Amino acid sequence: MTATVNTAPAKRASAKRVLLASLTGSSIEWFDYFLYGTTAALVFNKLFFPTFDPVVGLMLAYLSFALTFFIRPLGGLIFAHIGDRIGRKKTLVITLSMMGGATVLIGLLPGYDYIGVWAPILLVLLRLIQGLGIGGEWGGALLLAYEYAAPNRRGLFGSVPQMGVTIGMLLATLAMTLMSLLPDEQFMSWGWRIPFLASAGLVFLGLWVRNGIDETPDFQKAKAEGQVAKMPLVETVRDHWREVLIAIGAKIVETAPFYLFSTFVVSYATSESLKYERFDVLNAVTVATLVTTFCIPLMGLLSDYIGRVKVFIAGAVAMALFAIPYFLLLDQRSTTALMIATVVALGLIWAPITAVLGTMFSEIFATRVRYTGITLGYQIGAALAGGTAPLIATWLMSRYDGSWVPVAVYIIVAALISIAAVSAVRVRKPE
Secondary structure, eight states: OHHHHHHHHHHHHHHHHHHHHHHHHHHHHHHHHHHHHHHIIIIIHHHTSOOSOHHHHHHHHHHHHHHHHHHHHHHHHHHHHHHHHTOHHHHHHHHHHHHHHHHHHHHHOOOHHHHTTHHHHHHHHHHHHHHHHHHHHHHHHHHHHHTTSOGGGHHHHHHHHHHHHHHHHHHHHHHHHHHTTSOHHHIIIIITHHHHHHHHHHHHHHHHHHTTOOOOHHHHHHHHTTOOOSSHHHHHHHHOHHHHHHHHHHHHHHHHHHHIIIIIHHHHHTSTTTOOOHHHHHHHHHHHHHHHHHHHHHHHHHHHHHOHHHHHHHHHHHHHHHHHHHHHHHTTOOHHHHHHHHIIIIIIIHHHHHHHHHHHHHTTSOGGGHHHHHHHHHHHHHHHHTTHHHHHHHHHHHHTTTOSHHHHHHHHHHHHHHHHHHTTOOOOOOO
C-alpha cells in the first residue's frame, strides 16, 4: 500500500509530461501540414502551377495537396511497424524531424518562373515527405496519451492529441492571416514563406519537449509478457480486418467535411461568385478553430461518462443536418453569416467527432497491433475522403455550374457512411 501511495504522484507527473509531449509535437506536425493546405489555395496555384485556366491551376494545387493523403498510409505502415515492434516513443522523433525539414525546404523553394517544371516536381516531392511523417505521427502521439491514461479518463486523454490537429490548424491559419496583411505583391513574393521557415524553431522545441519521456505502460507490459507482434501488419489484416474497416468508415465524416470547411472554403468563398475578402475567410476559420480547440477536451471528457459511440454519432448526425444550412449562410455574402457558418460547422459540430475518434479506434484493437490498426484505419480513411475532398468539391461545382448542392450531398453521404460504420463498434475488454 505504501509503495502505491508513493508512486502515484510520480505516475501523475509522468502522465502530464507525456500529455505535454504528445500535444506539443502533434501541434507542430499539423502546423507544418496545414500550412501547405492553406497556402495551396492562395499561392501554389499561381507560383508553382501556372496555367491560363484558373480552375485548372487551382485543381492542380489541390491535387498536390491530395497526393500526400495517399502516401500517408505508407508512412503509417512504416512507423506503425516501428511503434508496435520497438515502441511508441522512437517513431515520434523521426516523424517530427521529417515533417519539419520538408516544411522549411518548401519555404526556400523557387517558383516556376525561376526553375521551370522542377518547381512543381520538388514541391510535390517535399509534400510527399510531409505525408510520410504525418502518417506515422498521429498514431504515436495518440497512443502516448491514451496508454498513459486511467481507464475512466481515456476519453479525455485521447482527445488531447486531437487538439494538436486544431492547434496546428489555428497556428497555420493565423500565420497566413497575418502574412495576408501584407500588400499582395509582397505576400506572393516572400510573405507566404515566413511561416514555413519559422517551422525550424518549432521543430527544435518539439524535439526538446519529447526528449526524456518514457515508453507507454501498455507497451512495456506487452513487451514484458512477450506479447509484441512480430509482423504487426500481417496480424492486423488477418485478425482485425473488421476493426480496420470500421475505422476507415468512421474517419470519413471526420476528415472530408473538415477539409471542406477549412481548405476548400478559402478558394470558394473568395471566388467571383461570393467575393468574400481573403482576410475575412481566414479570420472565420481561425475563430472556428479556436472554438473547436476548447470543445475537443470537453467532448472527450463527456465520452468518459456517456460513451464514445454516442458522442460520435451525435456529431455525425449534426454534420448531415447542417450541410445545406452551411452553404445557405455563405450565400448571404455577409461576413457575419460566414463567421456563423464556419464556427458552427468547424467549431462546434466537428469537435465531438474528432474528440473521440482516436480513443474509439484504440479501444477496438489489441495492444500488440494497436499502433498498426489505428494507423491503417485513420490514414486509409484520410486518403479516401480527406485529401480528395477539396478536389472533388471543386470538380462538382465546376461540373454543375457552380451549384453547391452536390457538395452538400457529398457531406451528407459522408456522415451516413460513418454512422453506419460506428454502429458496428465493439469495444475490447481490458487486457
